[in-house]
Amino acid sequence: xxxxxxxxCAAQVQxxxxxxxxxxxxxxxxxxxxxxxxGGKRLRAFLVMESARIHGISDAQSIWPAAAIEAMxxxxxxxxxxxxxxxxxxxxxxxxxxxxxxxxTAVLAGDALQTLAFEMVCHPEVSSDPAVRAxxxxxxxxxxxxxxxxxxxxxxxxxxxxxxxLTLAEITHLQEGKTGALFGWSAQAGARMAxxxxxxxxxxxxxxxxxxxxxxxxxxxxxxxAKVGKTLGKDSAAGKATFVxxxxxxxxxxxxxxxxxxSCAALDPFGEQAETLRDLARFVIARxx
Amino acid sequence: xxxxxxxxCAAQVQxxxxxxxxxxxxxxxxxxxxxxxxGGKRLRAFLVMESARIHGISDAQSIWPAAAIEAMxxxxxxxxxxxxxxxxxxxxxxxxxxxxxxxxTAVLAGDALQTLAFEMVCHPEVSSDPAVRAxxxxxxxxxxxxxxxxxxxxxxxxxxxxxxxLTLAEITHLQEGKTGALFGWSAQAGARMAxxxxxxxxxxxxxxxxxxxxxxxxxxxxxxxAKVGKTLGKDSAAGKATFVxxxxxxxxxxxxxxxxxxSCAALDPFGEQAETLRDLARFVIARxx
Numbered sequence: 001x002x003x004x005x006x007x008x009c010a011a012q013v014q015x016x017x018x019x020x021x022x023x024x025x026x027x028x029x030x031x032x033x034x035x036x037x038x039g040g041k042r043l044r045a046f047l048v049m050e051s052a053r054i055h056g057i058s059d060a061q062s063i064w065p066a067a068a069i070e071a072m073x074x075x076x077x078x079x080x081x082x083x084x085x086x087x088x089x090x091x092x093x094x095x096x097x098x099x100x101x102x103x104x105t106a107v108l109a110g111d112a113l114q115t116l117a118f119e120m121v122c123h124p125e126v127s128s129d130p131a132v133r134a135x136x137x138x139x140x141x142x143x144x145x146x147x148x149x150x151x152x153x154x155x156x157x158x159x160x161x162x163x164x165x166l167t168l169a170e171i172t173h174l175q176e177g178k179t180g181a182l183f184g185w186s187a188q189a190g191a192r193m194a195x196x197x198x199x200x201x202x203x204x205x206x207x208x209x210x211x212x213x214x215x216x217x218x219x220x221x222x223x224x225x226a227k228v229g230k231t232l233g234k235d236s237a238a239g240k241a242t243f244v245x246x247x248x249x250x251x252x253x254x255x256x257x258x259x260x261x262x263s264c265a266a267l268d269p270f271g272e273q274a275e276t277l278r279d280l281a282r283f284v285i286a287r288x289x
Numbered sequence: 290x291x292x293x294x295x296x297x298c299a300a301q302v303q304x305x306x307x308x309x310x311x312x313x314x315x316x317x318x319x320x321x322x323x324x325x326x327x328g329g330k331r332l333r334a335f336l337v338m339e340s341a342r343i344h345g346i347s348d349a350q351s352i353w354p355a356a357a358i359e360a361m362x363x364x365x366x367x368x369x370x371x372x373x374x375x376x377x378x379x380x381x382x383x384x385x386x387x388x389x390x391x392x393x394t395a396v397l398a399g400d401a402l403q404t405l406a407f408e409m410v411c412h413p414e415v416s417s418d419p420a421v422r423a424x425x426x427x428x429x430x431x432x433x434x435x436x437x438x439x440x441x442x443x444x445x446x447x448x449x450x451x452x453x454x455l456t457l458a459e460i461t462h463l464q465e466g467k468t469g470a471l472f473g474w475s476a477q478a479g480a481r482m483a484x485x486x487x488x489x490x491x492x493x494x495x496x497x498x499x500x501x502x503x504x505x506x507x508x509x510x511x512x513x514x515a516k517v518g519k520t521l522g523k524d525s526a527a528g529k530a531t532f533v534x535x536x537x538x539x540x541x542x543x544x545x546x547x548x549x550x551x552s553c554a555a556l557d558p559f560g561e562q563a564e565t566l567r568d569l570a571r572f573v574i575a576r577x578x
Contacts, residue, residue, distance in 0.1 A: 141408035
């Protein structure tokens, strides 16, 4: 059920992104945008579409913010992979954009993917209520900017040149920005579109985002590079503090499990309807990539 | 009158950007965002605030989209100046962001300035009508993205590796994206906020944007580097097609004058009220920087 729904969501998102990007022509920057927006598990889009479904919002509406969050995520990956940032050659098992095209095209494609994300999130088809569109756009910007995702990235960069490794509190704060902000926005999108209470969704997403990041650190040590699709062991080799280095492997896994239990409990008000999202939470700390 | 209004607008924009950026802390990326958003003539913000004033919109409202367009413009300059793009060391007479900080900080500060631009354009204080905020955000994204400003930049990059120089039609199309899209959005912002007809403003901005770019090409040949604040003669040295290389200096200046006459005429419906914006148009083809 969960896996088939996730695959269905991923297929819908891909179709939607192509339907928006194909008419934009075939300049290298547009080709790179399409390339960068292909693949991935589409977990953020799934959070948007499933939370929307639970609140009675149609797929025809929720596909817009779902595609928007994936475009935003794709931009962040293209720029994170740049030589001046993490300098990664591979992503999702494929050459990164600056390797396949060039540095300038990667900067520009990332820039345009962010812009496209905003264009989709306030598209008229998202909702007949303009207040919903304006609120989605405003919260989207707050989640992605220098007090959300970019803050996390900036703290990550600062940590690399710091004299001492990050503490657990610092790394938690960093990840709340880097991963948590977009997860939080995605999970609250459905309630926001329906004018419902976003609090249970914020609680659900907080645990999910942190557990997701802990599990990324687990995979960096225990993962199979072929499955993960990128170079592993970079963080530990660089002596960077991670949840695993700070807590130890067993305690890190236990903490992730505890967070996922809290996430699942936050969805109690939605009963059986929310079972696919509880499955998603359990998947996050079982995944191999 | 025009000069004092422009200076007043620039001061308001600076205060507003600082009021938004100062509470965001002093990480290098935030410092770089403040640095990059300082200075400049603020022509785009002036278009927003003056067109808003003519349509009866208060400064307290129009300052938000005015600051937003300047943040968007600032992001585009930070990324255009990167080593992988135009590789410029100086901007507005100061070291560029990647020179003063580093490459990664420049990428990230540009990214966050774009996000901040969207956050400001759909801020609740822009309008009590959410339809206005949603419409401003949507049109803003269309102007800035891969069918607007980024398209212009991508065409510019493609021209650099092309076998033959651009034709006049091609360079006009390029500039309609690169400069025209943001000018067009700015000039239409006031009408959009008031729910009025945007057509006269689109006509005004089309002539203004093209004349602005023709004049940049004139300054690239005849300008004083100390006044312009950046390296001059790069385009002609690189053998790039410009309006001056295609038309000749005299015909380029005559074309700019013709465009400005058309721009001024488009504001006839607004009578004396629009005189500062006619002054702005005349200033664009008289400026020394």
